[in-house]
Amino acid sequence: MASGTGDNGLRVCYSAGVARPVPCVDPEYGWLADDGCYYKPAPDFEPMPVLAAQVEPGVDGSWYAMECLGMSTGSGVIWRRATGIAGLMPPIPAVLAQQARSRLVLPAPRVRSSPVPGVPQLVGLPVWLWVDAASWRPQSTTAAVPGAAVTATAMPVELTWRLGDGSTVVCHGPGTPYPADGVDPATASPSCGHTFTRSSAAEPGQAFRGSVMVTWSVTWAGGGQGGVFPVLTQTTPITFQVAESQAVTLPGPSAGK
Structure with a gap:
C-alpha cells in the first residue's frame, strides 16, 4: 500500500478500490493496514460465546475493532494473533501516537x-x-x-x-x-x-x-x-x-x- 503526506502534514494512504487518499491513521477507526481495513485495539471487548470461539487457547493475541474500505468488506471486532497483527499495523505506541496527534487543538495566537x-x-x-x-x-x-x-x-x-x-x-x-x-x-x-x-x-x-x-x-x-x-x-x-x-x-x- 502506497502512502504520502497530506496538506495537514499527516500521512495519507492509497488503498485498493478507494478513489482518493485516506488517512493512514483515523482517530475513530485506527490504523489502515495493507488489507484495506482499519484496525485499533479493543482491549475491553467482551465477546459473546460465538465470537469467543475465535480465541486460540495458549496463543498470544488480542481483540481489534475492524472497519474495511474499498475492495475489502466487513466491520466489527475480531481476534487476531499477535504475530498476525504485527504484519498489518505498527506497534501500539505508534498507533496511539497518531491518534494523540490528531486530537491536538492549538490556540490561535493572541x-x-x-x-x-x-x-x-x-x-x-x-x-x-x-x-x-x-x-x-x-x-x-x-x-x-x-x-x-x-x-x-x-x-x-x-x-x-x-x-x-x-x-x-x-x-x-x-x-x-x-x-x-x-x-x-x-x-x-x-x-x-x-x-x-x-x-x-x-x-x-x-x-x-x-x-x-x-x-x-x-x-x-x-x-x-x-x-x-x-x-x-x-x-x-x-x-x-x-x-x-x-x-x-x-x-x-x-x-x-
Missing part, C-alpha cells in the same frame, strides 16, 4: 503590539511585537489503551510576522511585552519588532494587512518509544495603520532684530 492594534503607528518609530503568554505554551494530548499510553506534545518555537508592507519578521520566541511603565519611544524591542518606513495611506482601508503565524514542533513519547511529527502552524490576520508625522516650519524672527 497578537499584541505597541502601539496597540488600532492605534496608528508612526513611520520611523519602532513597533514592539509579541503574542500573549497564554497562547505561547506547550499543548499536549494523550491516547491510551490498557497497558499503554502515548502523549503528543506541541511546542511553540517560532513567530513569522508578515507586516503587509512587504516585510517579514521571524522571531524565535513570543516576543517581549512593552513595559507597563513605558520606555523611550525610539527604543526598539530587544527580541521582536519592526519599523515601518512608509505610510499605509495608499493601501486599501488605509491599512497594511498581513498575518502572524506560529510554528509548533510536535513530538510524542510513550510505551518506551518516541518520535517527531511534521511541524504544525496556526495563523491569525493582522492590520496596521501607519501614519507619517508631518513637520510644520514656522518663520523665525528676522535677522538683526
Whole structure:
C-alpha cells in the first residue's frame, strides 16, 4: 500500500478500490493496514460465546475493532494473533501516537503590539511585537489503551510576522511585552519588532494587512518509544495603520532684530 503526506502534514494512504487518499491513521477507526481495513485495539471487548470461539487457547493475541474500505468488506471486532497483527499495523505506541496527534487543538495566537492594534503607528518609530503568554505554551494530548499510553506534545518555537508592507519578521520566541511603565519611544524591542518606513495611506482601508503565524514542533513519547511529527502552524490576520508625522516650519524672527 502506497502512502504520502497530506496538506495537514499527516500521512495519507492509497488503498485498493478507494478513489482518493485516506488517512493512514483515523482517530475513530485506527490504523489502515495493507488489507484495506482499519484496525485499533479493543482491549475491553467482551465477546459473546460465538465470537469467543475465535480465541486460540495458549496463543498470544488480542481483540481489534475492524472497519474495511474499498475492495475489502466487513466491520466489527475480531481476534487476531499477535504475530498476525504485527504484519498489518505498527506497534501500539505508534498507533496511539497518531491518534494523540490528531486530537491536538492549538490556540490561535493572541497578537499584541505597541502601539496597540488600532492605534496608528508612526513611520520611523519602532513597533514592539509579541503574542500573549497564554497562547505561547506547550499543548499536549494523550491516547491510551490498557497497558499503554502515548502523549503528543506541541511546542511553540517560532513567530513569522508578515507586516503587509512587504516585510517579514521571524522571531524565535513570543516576543517581549512593552513595559507597563513605558520606555523611550525610539527604543526598539530587544527580541521582536519592526519599523515601518512608509505610510499605509495608499493601501486599501488605509491599512497594511498581513498575518502572524506560529510554528509548533510536535513530538510524542510513550510505551518506551518516541518520535517527531511534521511541524504544525496556526495563523491569525493582522492590520496596521501607519501614519507619517508631518513637520510644520514656522518663520523665525528676522535677522538683526
